Amino acid sequence: MNNKKILISGASVAGPALAFWLNRYGFEVTIVERAPGIRPGGYAIDFRGAAMQVLEKMGIVDEIRKFETRAGKITIVNKNNKKIASMPDGFTSGELEIMRGDLANVFYEATKEDAEYLFDDSIVHIAEGAAGVEVTFSSGTVRRFDLIVGADGLHSNVRTLAFGDEAKFMHHLGIYFAIFTTPNFMKLQDMAGLYYGTLGKRVGLFSAKEDTEARASFYFASPQIRYDYRNISQQKEMIRECFTGEQWQVPELLGYIENAPDFYFDSVSQIRMDRWSSGRVVLLGDAAHCASPMSGMGTSMAVIGAYILAGELKEANDNHTMAFNRYEQAMRPLVTASQKLAENAEWFVPQTRFKLWMSRQIWKILPYTRWKNMMIELPMKAANAISPKDY
Ligand SMILES: Cc1cc2nc3c(=O)[nH]c(=O)nc-3n(C[C@H](O)[C@H](O)[C@H](O)COP(=O)(O)OP(=O)(O)OC[C@H]3O[C@@H](n4cnc5c(N)ncnc54)[C@H](O)[C@@H]3O)c2cc1C
Numbered sequence: 510m511n512n513k514k515i516l517i518s519g520a521s522v523a524g525p526a527l528a529f530w531l532n533r534y535g536f537e538v539t540i541v542e543r544a545p546g547i548r549p550g551g552y553a554i555d556f557r558g559a560a561m562q563v564l565e566k567m568g569i570v571d572e573i574r575k576f577e578t579r580a581g582k583i584t585i586v587n588k589n590n591k592k593i594a595s596m597p598d599g600f601t602s603g604e605l606e607i608m609r610g611d612l613a614n615v616f617y618e619a620t621k622e623d624a625e626y627l628f629d630d631s632i633v634h635i636a637e638g639a640a641g642v643e644v645t646f647s648s649g650t651v652r653r654f655d656l657i658v659g660a661d662g663l664h665s666n667v668r669t670l671a672f673g674d675e676a677k678f679m680h681h682l683g684i685y686f687a688i689f690t691t692p693n694f695m696k697l698q699d700m701a702g703l704y705y706g707t708l709g710k711r712v713g714l715f716s717a718k719e720d721t722e723a724r725a726s727f728y729f730a731s732p733q734i735r736y737d738y739r740n741i742s743q744q745k746e747m748i749r750e751c752f753t754g755e756q757w758q759v760p761e762l763l764g765y766i767e768n769a770p771d772f773y774f775d776s777v778s779q780i781r782m783d784r785w786s787s788g789r790v791v792l793l794g795d796a797a798h799c800a801s802p803m804s805g806m807g808t809s810m811a812v813i814g815a816y817i818l819a820g821e822l823k824e825a826n827d828n829h830t831m832a833f834n835r836y837e838q839a840m841r842p843l844v845t846a847s848q849k850l851a852e853n854a855e856w857f858v859p860q861t862r863f864k865l866w867m868s869r870q871i872w873k874i875l876p877y878t879r880w881k882n883m884m885i886e887l888p889m890k891a892a893n894a895i896s897p898k899d900y
Pocket of ligand 1: 518519520521522523524541542543544548549550551552553609630631632660661662663664665666688773793794795796801802803807808811
């Protein structure tokens with residue numbers, strides 16, 4: 510094998526999932542992650558359809574089930590915490606649900622013996638030659654690899670280095686969001702969740718970790734903002750500024766921001782690209798085709814894409830161009846269907862009084878209509894837009 514040494518940028522979901530398969534097929538894998546360790550945080554993510562088949566092939570379902578969660582009842586409340594509408598247990602759950610941070614850890618544990626992990630580092634330069642790629646890291650180290658995989662998320666560093674400015678590929682869906690851990694001070698039980706909304710803003714509080722803690726989420730509608738993706742203090746300030754003066758439990762929740770151990774902030778955006786590879790570089794997961802949190806499909810796509818990319822590399826006998834093309838061809842229908850799921854993201858944070866009123870009416874009647882399972886059925890349909898072959 511000539512294309513044996515593979516460098517992956519990003520150790521969240523897509524990167525370690527790819528390392529899992531590449532290790533199994535005999536590749537030499539290095540993963541570089543900018544954070545000092547596997548990043549905690551995020552809310553529950555769901556697996557469904559083809560992603561479940563891939564997890565079963567990985568033989569990792571039992572391990573994931575040890576951390577399994579199931580979203581409880583969701584109640585939409587007014588400023589006095591009085592119920593406006595409620596959705597039953599498991600309203601959004603897929604076939605298997607786990608906290609994002611727990612999943613990233615399961616994948617890390619399953620790969621750390623065979624893959625080399627470099628934390629607290631990042632790629633700063635890629636120089637591609639006929640026989641490989643010379644990579645310079647921010648630590649100053651220079652090393653040679655055969656192929657580079659960008660699995661470094663919505664603001665992918667590898668994408669910028671190989672394809673240019675992210676602005677060319679980023680489609681902002683008009684919403685920003687933050688999520689972080691708080692104490693379960695409202696004593697929510699059975700993974701229950703509350704949502705409070707005003708014009709252009711929504712705040713959620715969901716019980717987590719068997720009700721021992723909670724996750725607060727803040728959403729606000731806004732045209733694209735220029736901010737530093739790495740400056741967490743600035744991002745916390747943006748949330749404070751936007752939500753100060755709001756009612757319900759907002760003042761208390763804002764008080765927990767400063768010391769949150771896992772504050773995560775980003776835009777609700779999609780990455781739309783004509784191609785995911787260039788020479789010896791290929792993109793995977795959100796880096797290639799982020800569908801936004803509103804799709805509920807980001808993690809499933811990352812896991813399925815990792816399986817297909819590794820399988821095609823194994824079968825291509827060193828013809829990485831063929832492997833990259835086949836991977837992309839196989840993934841496109843799933844990506845198109847998943848990105849479509851997020852098209853109506855604006856309804857989650859309505860910006861006119863009429864839409865806010867309408868959205869409340871929809872929440873009220875939804876559980877009694879034949880569309881009551883839509884939050885489960887639509888992602889399931891997208892999740893089955895692909896049947897991964899055996900490699
Ligand atoms: C801390 C965190 C919390 C999240 N919370 C949510 C959530 O609540 N809801 C939701 O829908 N999605 C959330 N996501 C995104 C979700 O994980 C992805 O949509 C999905 O799982 C696909 O994963 P991915 O591995 O492609 O990308 P991501 O999960 O975004 O992972 C990208 C990884 O690359 C690393 N990275 C970034 N830049 C560099 C660099 N220059 N060099 C090296 N490494 C780099 C990041 O630190 C991260 O570990 C979260 C992601 C993270 C990292």
